[in-house]
Amino acid sequence: MKNKIKRSGPVLFSGYNRGEAIRKVITMSREDILFNIKESRLKGRGGAGFPTSTKWMLVAAASSEEKYVICNADEGEPGTFKDRVLLVEYPEMVLDGMVVGGYTMGAKKGIIYLRGEYEYILKSLQDYIVQMRKDNLLGKNILGNEGFDFDIEIFLGSGAYVCGEETALIESLEGNRGEARNRPPFPVSTGYLGNPTSVNNVETFAAVSHIVIKGGEWYRKMGTDKSSGSKLFSISGDCERPGVYELPWGITINDVLIMVGAKNTKAVQVGGASGVCLSKDHFNRSLAYEDVSTGGSIIIFNESRNMLSVLKNFMEFFVEESCGQCTPCRIGNVKLLEGVEMLEKGEFTFSYINRLKDLGRTMQLASKCGLGQSSPNSFISILDNFKGEILNRTGGKNGN
Amino acid sequence: MEIKGTRAPVSQQSLQVEKPEHPEHIGGSVSIEINDRKYSVPFGTTILEACQMNQIHIPTLCHHPDLCVAGVCRICVVEVEGMRTLQASCAYPITNPLKIKTTSDSVRKARKNIMDLMLSEHYGECYACFRNQNCELQKLAKEYGSDGFNFGHVTKSRYDVDHSSYSVIRDMDKCILCKRCVRTCIDLQEVGVLEAIDRGKDTHIGTFFDKPLSDVICINCGQCINRCPTAALRANDPRDEIWEAIDNPNKHVVIQTAPSPRAAIGEEFGNAPGKSFTGEMNTALRKIGFNKVFDTNFTADLTIMEEGTELILRLYKALVVKDETVALPQFTSCSPGWVKYLEHFYPEFIDNLSSAKSPQQMFGALIKTYYAELNNINPEDIVSVALMPCSAKKFECNRPEMNSSGYKDVDYGLTTRELAQMIKEAGIHLPEMEQSHFDDPFGEASGAGLIFGATGGVMEAALRSVVEFVTGHKAEDLFSNANVIPVRGFEGVKYFEIPLTEVGPVPGILKPLVPNWDWLKGVTLKIAVAHGTANAKKVMDNIKAGGKFSECHFVEFMACPGGCIGGGGQPIPTNAEVRKQRANAIYTEDESLPLRKSHENEHVVNLYETFLTDGPCGHKSHKLLHTHYIKRGKYIS
Numbered sequence A: 001m002k003n004k005i006k007r008s009g010p011v012l013f014s015g016y017n018r019g020e021a022i023r024k025v026i027t028m029s030r031e032d033i034l035f036n037i038k039e040s041r042l043k044g045r046g047g048a049g050f051p052t053s054t055k056w057m058l059v060a061a062a063s064s065e066e067k068y069v070i071c072n073a074d075e076g077e078p079g080t081f082k083d084r085v086l087l088v089e090y091p092e093m094v095l096d097g098m099v100v101g102g103y104t105m106g107a108k109k110g111i112i113y114l115r116g117e118y119e120y121i122l123k124s125l126q127d128y129i130v131q132m133r134k135d136n137l138l139g140k141n142i143l144g145n146e147g148f149d150f151d152i153e154i155f156l157g158s159g160a161y162v163c164g165e166e167t168a169l170i171e172s173l174e175g176n177r178g179e180a181r182n183r184p185p186f187p188v189s190t191g192y193l194g195n196p197t198s199v200n201n202v203e204t205f206a207a208v209s210h211i212v213i214k215g216g217e218w219y220r221k222m223g224t225d226k227s228s229g230s231k232l233f234s235i236s237g238d239c240e241r242p243g244v245y246e247l248p249w250g251i252t253i254n255d256v257l258i259m260v261g262a263k264n265t266k267a268v269q270v271g272g273a274s275g276v277c278l279s280k281d282h283f284n285r286s287l288a289y290e291d292v293s294t295g296g297s298i299i300i301f302n303e304s305r306n307m308l309s310v311l312k313n314f315m316e317f318f319v320e321e322s323c324g325q326c327t328p329c330r331i332g333n334v335k336l337l338e339g340v341e342m343l344e345k346g347e348f349t350f351s352y353i354n355r356l357k358d359l360g361r362t363m364q365l366a367s368k369c370g371l372g373q374s375s376p377n378s379f380i381s382i383l384d385n386f387k388g389e390i391l392n393r394t395g396g397k398n399g400n
Numbered sequence B: 001m002e003i004k005g006t007r008a009p010v011s012q013q014s015l016q017v018e019k020p021e022h023p024e025h026i027g028g029s030v031s032i033e034i035n036d037r038k039y040s041v042p043f044g045t046t047i048l049e050a051c052q053m054n055q056i057h058i059p060t061l062c063h064h065p066d067l068c069v070a071g072v073c074r075i076c077v078v079e080v081e082g083m084r085t086l087q088a089s090c091a092y093p094i095t096n097p098l099k100i101k102t103t104s105d106s107v108r109k110a111r112k113n114i115m116d117l118m119l120s121e122h123y124g125e126c127y128a129c130f131r132n133q134n135c136e137l138q139k140l141a142k143e144y145g146s147d148g149f150n151f152g153h154v155t156k157s158r159y160d161v162d163h164s165s166y167s168v169i170r171d172m173d174k175c176i177l178c179k180r181c182v183r184t185c186i187d188l189q190e191v192g193v194l195e196a197i198d199r200g201k202d203t204h205i206g207t208f209f210d211k212p213l214s215d216v217i218c219i220n221c222g223q224c225i226n227r228c229p230t231a232a233l234r235a236n237d238p239r240d241e242i243w244e245a246i247d248n249p250n251k252h253v254v255i256q257t258a259p260s261p262r263a264a265i266g267e268e269f270g271n272a273p274g275k276s277f278t279g280e281m282n283t284a285l286r287k288i289g290f291n292k293v294f295d296t297n298f299t300a301d302l303t304i305m306e307e308g309t310e311l312i313l314r315l316y317k318a319l320v321v322k323d324e325t326v327a328l329p330q331f332t333s334c335s336p337g338w339v340k341y342l343e344h345f346y347p348e349f350i351d352n353l354s355s356a357k358s359p360q361q362m363f364g365a366l367i368k369t370y371y372a373e374l375n376n377i378n379p380e381d382i383v384s385v386a387l388m389p390c391s392a393k394k395f396e397c398n399r400p401e402m403n404s405s406g407y408k409d410v411d412y413g414l415t416t417r418e419l420a421q422m423i424k425e426a427g428i429h430l431p432e433m434e435q436s437h438f439d440d441p442f443g444e445a446s447g448a449g450l451i452f453g454a455t456g457g458v459m460e461a462a463l464r465s466v467v468e469f470v471t472g473h474k475a476e477d478l479f480s481n482a483n484v485i486p487v488r489g490f491e492g493v494k495y496f497e498i499p500l501t502e503v504g505p506v507p508g509i510l511k512p513l514v515p516n517w518d519w520l521k522g523v524t525l526k527i528a529v530a531h532g533t534a535n536a537k538k539v540m541d542n543i544k545a546g547g548k549f550s551e552c553h554f555v556e557f558m559a560c561p562g563g564c565i566g567g568g569g570q571p572i573p574t575n576a577e578v579r580k581q582r583a584n585a586i587y588t589e590d591e592s593l594p595l596r597k598s599h600e601n602e603h604v605v606n607l608y609e610t611f612l613t614d615g616p617c618g619h620k621s622h623k624l625l626h627t628h629y630i631k632r633g634k635y636i637s
């Protein structure tokens, strides 16, 4: 598979010397490292946008013999492929970031949870880990630093989307059914095998490697006030130059569309299936945690697309991928999909569609994990933003 | 293929934080606000518990007080200030000050929507359902004023009913996926035959490879039934066959009634737990049409004689004859759920199981031999019913080896719930019945037989007799009022030692078996009691590892938490308080009886004099009252 890096930026797709971040941190105190990450205002790149420094501080502060650093490389969100690109092109950035995490939080073990479909990169990653061990970038007394032990293992995922959710991921690692846990307690206190665990996205680790070298200040200068630094976007759909782009946070959707050569764009799905679908009147909005937040997936639809089919695809995905554990998500998604089918056939009442939107809000609020909480986003946003198209198509025969 | 370890996964283990007795003394309480009122609760209390403590109602479905947290039905969600989403109150431990709203607009809407979603998938008709009027789903639907199917309703059955088991019937069309059964089986019982299978809309509760329940390692304890909020799980109900037998003038239908049902059946008629209805039930049973009503406590007394003698023989062989093949500790065998558990999980310990049959099966064998002969009835015409608190008893009476009378010793195991239903069908309101006695020739039994119903009861009954046999002193001299308090109560595993400092003469009935008691002088009798198979597992693993329990002489095991009073055929709901009240009812009745020791039961003495003339563990009793077991293992074909 070709990794289409379409635009390199100042951080992730930039020069990096392997081992550099590790060499740097062993000269620093834990506090200094955490301070730098805090200064950088780095937020988790897995989608939820939780401040990385806070997560790491909680794990660092936990008094436990055993702690774990987990790299979430499950990348199951439709339309996302940036983590794969990082792992193939820049594994040193990601793995060094994990070692930095181990050093900072006092964890001795790192685990990469690799998406099942990415099995083909398993070998190269394993080879790379062997190389790191040879160079004493992994293993005991790393770089001669007495007591700095850290090693990394790779676990191949089972292919369920929900296993990207951090607690389901941990369940899956423990050999159980991939189902989200109740939170609290959070993984930072009760994670893998009950121990303090930091689960971070591939890109988060890569960013950390740069931050510890160049400082939090430097990183914060990029992006916006609330969304610092740069971000990898996986851009796909109706455009001339799909691929992975490193862009500063805060860029508008319009600018992105121009950059990738998108024409006659009708809709942009930001954040994958669990994200929101925006119509033209939103294209001047910017990609940032404070405006349109995303884990990095951008899917472009041009005028030829039928938004109801787009929505149906998404809902089928969730019906399929719900772990089936909690009521709102397990049954709710089925009801939303049925609603889409009713709209397709034109056999619906407005009151029922409104009831489904209300159900969508309940799913957002009451589902047990992020999957169910975000699964109605497309439904609600497409029905809101493309109301005209959908109702004109179907006419709302029984409308009342 | 071997089943994976059955330990509950971390996610399914309890979140509950140990609660200090006086949190206020150690500053372990947290100030919270619920619906704008201030409360102080112990650190780690869940929001649900905090609300329950303060009489604030929160609907629940997947939560059960006996089980670890699941947080999956989401009906108990509440608003916590500062949180983006609603929180499942059952799963949220309070560790810092919170502001909680339990009936805000978003909470009410969410609960209503969730309720409607559940109903949309629930295939069942309340009026044709055994849980009608005692169903948590139905109750919630009423609470939320459901008057229609807002998200449609399934119109076709999706799953075949699994009738394969003698004990438990699974009707997954009625399942709401609360996973209480899963948690019961894996966490409370450590058996682990039920699990969620498939994902998304196809998720269902199933067994290993969706095999029929009869083909997996289910121990038939029925604890899953007792905790299921709906009718998705129920016992295999023999009412139709029993009515048919009653209606057949050529059949002589007798029923034996175990101690626990009488202590709980009142609950089915609106009584609070804790009152026995022994006499009333006897009258009702006769009104229904049973020809004879017997007391299983009679064979419980007989079990004590047989099992106690077996223990003495084992000890004699081990201590005097120095026979190293003798299996000790001896395990009780009256709980068929426990027996099957051992057969599956610890088959190498099969020789430790007492060969004495359970009281149910002893009675069965006697009814179709002794009783039939005495009354000149053709055993073929006898229909023998056993009223039990237990679903595993249905399996037990169908074990192929349980035919020592030459016929099927017990024809039907009937649960407390099913009998209550029969009584209602007959138009009888149980509490209004006059009291009456049990029928001869078995008559009234001892309090020792009665307390078999509670965990520790078999041990207490055995001790009351063994101690008298061996020391020659009255049990009352050793235990105040003959109450053996250390083996009572609901602690998971109980351990007790009795030093035998002096010995007396060997009583007549045992004289053929042991010359004297001198060999027991100075021995410390070590015994243990475990209830619920999860606790049994702890003891067994300890024995396997050569720990303290391997030094025991006698261990009582009951498959169900609380013992038979918490059996899988008892009225629903069950929880710690209900079980405590039922046990109270039993112990209170025991204290009120004139006869409290098995060996003093004159009908038992008479039986040995006239029928089992070669005495306890003699030839005839071996044929009728003892059995053997099967090394099943965990392999499923």
Ligand SMILES: Cc1cc2nc3c(=O)[nH]c(=O)nc-3n(C[C@H](O)[C@H](O)[C@H](O)COP(=O)(O)O)c2cc1C
Pocket: A043, A044, A045, A046, A047, A048, A049, A050, A052, A072, A073, A074, A075, A076, A077, A161, A162, A163, A164, A165, A166, A167, A199, A200, A201, A202, A204, A369, A370, A371
């Ligand atoms: C259904 C679902 C799928 C997820 N999939 C991923 C994923 O593939 N990769 C990822 O990094 N985070 C994923 N997440 C987010 C993780 O739960 C978690 O927040 C993240 O790994 C934390 O890393 P970060 O702090 O670096 O963002 C997913 C969340 C949900 C609810």
Ligand code: SF4
Pocket: A162, A179, A180, A321, A322, A323, A324, A325, A326, A327, A329, A330, A367, A368, A369, A370, A371, A372, A373
């Ligand atoms: S929200 Fe969906 S995926 Fe998450 S726990 Fe509930 S059913 Fe499973």
Ligand code: SF4
Pocket: B122, B123, B124, B125, B126, B127, B129, B130, B131, B132, B133, B135, B136, B137, B138, B174, B230, B231, B232
């Ligand atoms: S399980 Fe409950 S809700 Fe369902 S049919 Fe039976 S009584 Fe009604």
Ligand code: SF4
Pocket: B168, B184, B185, B189, B191, B192, B193, B194, B217, B218, B219, B220, B221, B222, B223, B224, B225
């Ligand atoms: S009867 Fe007992 S062993 Fe069988 S499924 Fe139910 S809880 Fe598990």
Ligand code: SF4
Pocket: B174, B175, B176, B177, B178, B179, B180, B181, B182, B205, B224, B227, B228, B229, B230, B232, B233
């Ligand atoms: S069978 Fe009963 S207890 Fe088990 S999940 Fe279904 S409704 Fe819950």
